[in-house]
Amino acid sequence: MPVYNLKVNGQSLSVEADEDTPLLWVLRDHFDLVGTKFGCGIGQCGACTIHADGVATRSCLLKVSVATEMAITTIEGLSPDASHPVQQAWKEIDVPQCGYCQAGQMMTAAAFLKENPNPTRSDIRDAMHGNICRCASYNRIEKAVALAANKLS
């Protein structure tokens, strides 16, 4: 099996895996970074969202062989102590119900706010529509993204 060298959360990590292994499973099974969640495996739910070179990316569709050149950030690396404004907004609003999708939601929100620091309500709703929350905590996610935008500006 080939060996791939990856840059994850600022660390250099290497893994022996088949070239078609999605980054999601490398993170979870090989690197013990299980904050990135498996939801659908086909890029439809957003639970596995990570940042690849700062861009919100579905790690279930990103092959490990393609990820070697990218700077990967997972929820564990968004901040060392959950202090990122998005994480703090999630905490203040008390967003989660079951909590399973929330890492993906926060990663999408963090990348989006970097691109668009002053979003309108409709910007937020469009940007977040790719992330499913089965508990439907959407009202609070929306509120938390707006709060995070305030914190960032």
Next chain:
Amino acid sequence: MKTITTASVSRRSFIRTSALAGGGILFGFNLFQACKPEVAPPVSIADIDFNDFNAFIKIADNGMVTIFSPNPEIGQGVKTSMPMLIAEELDVAWKNVRVAQGALDTKNFTRQVAGGSQSIRLGWEPLRQTGATARQMLINAAAIKWGVDPTSCTTNMGVISNSNGDTLGYGEVVKEAAVLQVPEKVNLKDPKDFTIIGQDVPNVDIDPIISGKPIFGMDYKEEGMLYASVLRPPAFGEKLEEFDATQAKTINGVIDVFKFGDKIAVLATNTWSAMKAKKSLKASWVEDTKLESTKDHDKILLDLLHGNTFTTMRADGNVKKAFAAADQVVERVYESPFLPHNCMEPMNFFADVTDTKVRLVGPIQTPAGTAKRVAKLLDRNLEEISIDMTRMGGGFGRRLYGDFALEAAEISSIAKKPIKVVFSREDDMASGTYRPAIKYKISAAIKDGKLTGYHLKEAAINSNMYGLIPNFFPAGAIENYQVDVAKYDSNISIGAWRAPYTNFLAFAEQSFFDELAEVMKVDNVKLRLDLLQNVKGNTDESIQYSAERMEKVIKTAVDKSGWGVKKEGVYQGFSSYYCHNTHVAEVADIVLENDIPVVKKVTCVVDCGIVVNPLGAINQIQGGVLDGIGHAMYGDFSFKNGKPQDINFDTYRLIRMNETPVVEAHFIESDLAPTGLGEPALPPVGAAIANAIKAAKGIRLTKQPFIKNMDTKSVLG
């Protein structure tokens, strides 16, 4: 802190204390027993093994309190709200309380058991009594130290005071309290003195959630564990004929492939290899029992509805006579599809079966029942089975069924290795315990402008509504009232789905009342209120709902939503419903954008008694309402020749943020005991939407999902 009510703790044998070696005191209590007051306590305390206690209050020398909660948390917030009940009566500051996950502490939590959707309602008394008992023992210890009467002592935020002005912190008397007798009687607080109950308390797991800590079953791993992916029959009614695993075995990381029952397990060192190898298996399947299709079910259920094979669940007066004498009869049919649960965390479970023990870890709501089934399956003693619960990435009823835990146990038993079964999304959707397809026919008799008869008929796949539901509204409000049910036995597995039966029955009933109001030319809210007047003073104890409480939520919803006040371009729909001991009224506001109805707001008024944690409660209401809208709009799960048709989110649609309205939650102020919140907001909303769409477009929706039954491509925005 003044106390006024007295309650006796008849279950004192369920509370036991011990001094901790490192300082402090541990109160052990059995949460499961405490939540089931009818369970008889053992004859003697000596009969109880300390390991029987599955929840603990630990009070350290410094006064810090740790509540070890073994509650299964599926997202309804009980891991936060149940310890709040204990802390309230213990009379400590919430900031000094830590709630610890008991699930993975195998030393202290050997037999864990789940609460359920009734957690808060059933735990209300016993959990407060547990906290109050601990508080009383601390008071007693301080009183002995001071040589005063315990009744002259008071507590405030973890500090005990006597009338001489002396004070002692809880931490200073824990050693003495540990050796005292458990008191027979304790005082409970007057609700007006609550300092924790009724306050906004954030989710106790917020930090691990926002930082991505391994708290879910999917995250659980052990050294040497293998990942198992299972190929199951692709259609209900098929069984395995033969399979070829040659190619699967060549995939890197694959350790073993074997058949068990009609399934094939692939074991690998990582999830991806297991899933990939499963896909490469070549299996052939043969028809075992009938291969059923949704098309057939539709016909079968309609035939049942119009047939004559019903079981009567409730009959008041004489419906037949009322209909014969009626001036007018209104009859409507409402139809719903199967629904999968689609927890965001697909089903998974860890098992390590060895010669001496069977160790299971994972997300499950029914560990006690599952342990029994595993023992039977593997022919082991129940004492050899242990199940630890992880946090659950959603439940909605799916994790009541231990099929995934049984699979894990069986695979580990064959492989003789620790393994974790991981479902793919397709596995999760294709081997579910679905909300069954159900159809209702509701008929009403009208005479002299009055509703004289109401006849509800249910036709469902595999199972019918449970016993209490026929006693919901409008039972007791209409003189001649009857509920009949019929079912068709199918090989498709069904189960409880958030607010079982009422999740669709409420839609049928509350849509029907709007149709009735239209036919009777009366205001639709007034029709409901008038009917409730007939229930007041009704002495029939089987009636489940309260006319007074229902009336109040309806009137409050009218008030809060601006119901009936004309707003340009806004169309409203009304719905009210009682289930899970909670009364709810909802108003949906929709507007037309390019002639497409868009839901803008849902006002939801709830009477759930005392609101234990408003912050969590609002989340449950908002989630329940949006979940209800999503499934009423889009949820469509069909079968063709036994095979589920849409098994991932590319073709199966769940509601997304840009399709959600604002949900405004209001709670009726109450000093009555709290009732369920995880489910009751969901059932009424479908009808509120349908009634609003009728107002806006003149279209009456009687089938779910709406999206398939409207001439517009999208009805939410």
